[in-house]
């Protein structure tokens with residue numbers, strides 16, 4: 654098992670209260686400080702009703718408690734990437750397969766949407782088990798709340814970089830977003846050093862809003878290389894930037910590596926929502942982020958193509974089709 658790491662101190666993980674009366678510019682300044690240091694921060698005062706969180710966690714627990722044969726009726730499809738992802742599919746070299754199962758939801762596009770008709774990767778309808786209507790009933794309102802919170806944060810991110818407030822929102826009219834219900838079984842104490850719930854990685858897109866349960870297990874790598882355990886703070890979301898911000902800001906805002914190790918002996922559930930801009934968005938160093946004498950560290954890229962490459966590299970669908978071990 655990976656040796657355990659120290660708990661983050663309170664000043665290492667800033668908490669931004671979005672309901673504070675000091676105004677958006679003050680919040681944007683705090684957000685900037687957080688992104689210049691750890692690249693992770695918490696948001697409180699976010700306005701997302703607590704019942705939405707309680708309901709989606711309850712539905713997630715209920716779903717993952719179903720027999721494997723039942724969940725496999727919702728087996729994820731390689732093109733739209735929606736539905737049930739058993740243990741074994743998320744598997745990135747050189748690590749062992751992730752010790753987690755998931756249910757994947759994205760922006761729900763109707764069959765007559767031009768991108769769906771064109772067969773574009775990730776563009777499609779969500780997938781819901783008709784036998785378990787409570788799943789969609791809990792996820793849909795939560796997803797709507799995440800879209801709203803995501804826009805609020807995108808405006809703050811824009812302000813924090815001296816951009817006009819709608820800069821990121823206007824790039825995300827049909828965002829390639831993913832809401833993922835995760836279940837991490839407890840990791841056995843004798844598990845090898847290359848076994849994680851999720852191995853060290855940076856997030857692919859623009860920003861991530863994570864809802865975690867009180868179990869713990871998320872670990873974040875500081876800029877000096879030390880790993881620290883992210884705390885659980887009641888009624889907050891954990892926010893971090895993804896790789897696109899490293900490109901936009903020339904590493905001023907770093908897409909911080911993180912991982913999950915569930916050492917607690919208990920089941921862990923978490924619900925990250927990932928935001929990326931529209932599939933064809935071209936991403937390159939922002940003029941407001943290029944300091945004197947610097948040159949862009951990353952070649953311009955297309956958001957969707959980057960996402961596709963990384964998603965295809967990190968998943969093994971032959972594992973999804975294999976019958977589960979008896």
Ligand SMILES: O=C(O)CCC(=O)C(=O)O
Pocket residue numbers: 835851856863865871911912913923924925
């Ligand atoms: O489950 C968590 O706490 C983190 C998940 C994560 O890092 C990811 O899916 O990218």
Ligand SMILES: [Fe+2]
Pocket residue numbers: 854855856911
């Ligand atoms: Fe992540």
